[in-house]
Amino acid sequence: MKTKILTLLKNTDSYLSGQDLCNQFGVSRTAVWKAINQLKEEGYVIEAVPNKGYSLKECPDVLAYSEIKSVLTSKWAGQELFCFDTIDSTNTKAKQLAEEGANHGALVVSDNQSGGKGRRGRSWESPVSTGIFMTLILKPSLNPSDASMLTLVMAIAVAKACNKLTKDSCFIKWPNDIVLNRKKICGILTEMSAEMDYINHIVIGIGINVNMDTFQNELKEKATSIKIENGYPVKRAELINQVMLCFEEEYEIFMMHHTLEAQKERYNNMLVSLDKEVVIMEPSKEFIGIARGINSKGELMVEKEDGQMMAIYAGEVSVRGIYGYV
Amino acid sequence: MKTKILTLLKNTDSYLSGQDLCNQFGVSRTAVWKAINQLKEEGYVIEAVPNKGYSLKECPDVLAYSEIKSVLTSKWAGQELFCFDTIDSTNTKAKQLAEEGANHGALVVSDNQSGGKGRRGRSWESPVSTGIFMTLILKPSLNPSDASMLTLVMAIAVAKACNKLTKDSCFIKWPNDIVLNRKKICGILTEMSAEMDYINHIVIGIGINVNMDTFQNELKEKATSIKIENGYPVKRAELINQVMLCFEEEYEIFMMHHTLEAQKERYNNMLVSLDKEVVIMEPSKEFIGIARGINSKGELMVEKEDGQMMAIYAGEVSVRGIYGYV
Missing domain, CATH: 1.10.10.10 (Winged helix-like DNA-binding domain superfamily/Winged helix DNA-binding domain)
Structure with a gap:
């Protein structure tokens, strides 16, 4: 009530x-x-x-169940909602809930994360009551080999949602970060539980730097928050609603053909390194090329110095700008 | 002690x-x-x-920790061992243990399964103290898109191990069953937890019909046990050891190049439908072709009536013999 x-x-x-x-x-x-x-x-x-x-x-800026529910206007994304004050990791909790029967579209939100995970188990700074830490559970009819594209679908959704607050200043750093004024405000971590040919569930974890006032030491160079860049705070529950709305729209487009064909232009228009020089770091060597945007599979097309095009898969390779993080 | x-x-x-x-x-x-x-x-x-x-x-035919450990001569597969009298599903338990830090090669064994899982959540009959229900945990450096081949690697290993007890009468029904005298004795269910480009863990569940005396109703036509076909029982712990030894060998070959190139001939020699007519059942239609064996990616090559070769991925498609299960 x-x-x-x-x-x-x-x-x-x-x-x-x-x-x-x-x-x-x-x-x-x-x-x-x-x-x-x-x-x-x-x-x-x-x-x-x-x-x-x-x-x-x-209204206070809280991530309580009542607050989020009272602003959530999505059809299905986030309507089944689990809220926590603090939690080890929203991805870990979401995987557990998905195993136990949580439905497609269920959302786990925490005001704080005590053991937040970046890619490959790296840690991720999570101060209290200033960020959004959430994980969306999906149970799509999709081939497991197509699942990685959902990270890019979510990247479009988060960038679109954040752009409503930042006068279109947010860009995507391929494949899974959102940057604002060339500093990171969001990371996305997708994990999947699958059989050979069948997805049990996918969890998409999203961490957004919303109302942090400052970052420590080396993070200062690479990370920022919406509040730092805008100069005023943002209601986090409303941003969650925008992300859910944008994701529903993008997800439905993606699921029509299981490719990014219809979305790649939009993704590339927000790609921070589009037509810029990037450093491609492979495990054994580095080289420089020009990022030409993603293809319909979500691979980054890079033009090498000899003019040859190369498709980069988000595997052992990472990409950065020639002057630093972006 | x-x-x-x-x-x-x-x-x-x-x-x-x-x-x-x-x-x-x-x-x-x-x-x-x-x-x-x-x-x-x-x-x-x-x-x-x-x-x-x-x-x-x-020696009794038990699947207790001491019994399995006392016969296990593998290097790593199964050396970290978790034994249960009865369990919901060894795959579910293995996924949980893997999340909690169980290592590459850890093995979950149960004398009985109360909620055994076949593919896509189908149930799987599990009578007491007659079968092997086990799940091997792997944490390989492998691209998630290559993981499905591990089911075929395990199929080779189980078929080889069972063949030591059955005078080479076991064959593989692509992709993940083992048959003896044209009836099923083993199913393999591989599940994976992965990030976009990084495998957290893989669990390979193996159910083997070892010492069952009979099967009920419609199962009777399709399933058998090693005991029924041999006429005498088998020590299950020793069969587990053979499966672990064979798997170690096949796994190491597979992990050299992440393809089945070096193993496909061996797989195809055990393929029950090799050079035979099979029915390919797609969601919308069926057609008949001749199974020509797997390729290096583990896809089944089928020669259609017009002579064209078609690669079948273990997705929405299933394959059966023209006269029944194999």
């Missing part, structure tokens, strides 16, 4: 009468009053005016 | 002196006597002759 009251409060310009709430939910005035008080304790500023009712004046 | 005493007993033709055992393990006569008694309770027939010592006269 708390979630429903909050949703009503958010969608009303004027006042909500206490008696109307009682009638609507079939509960007592005391029950409504308790729910309102709980919301106040969570940081919502709710004005109560006699003979008029309740009015929401201010 | 029980495992060590059992191993010594198995490797001695004559008698093991109780005093020698005490000296070797630095324990009391009582401790040795207790371990011997535990083994007797588990079904081992151990003769104790005054002034000579202990001699093992008979």
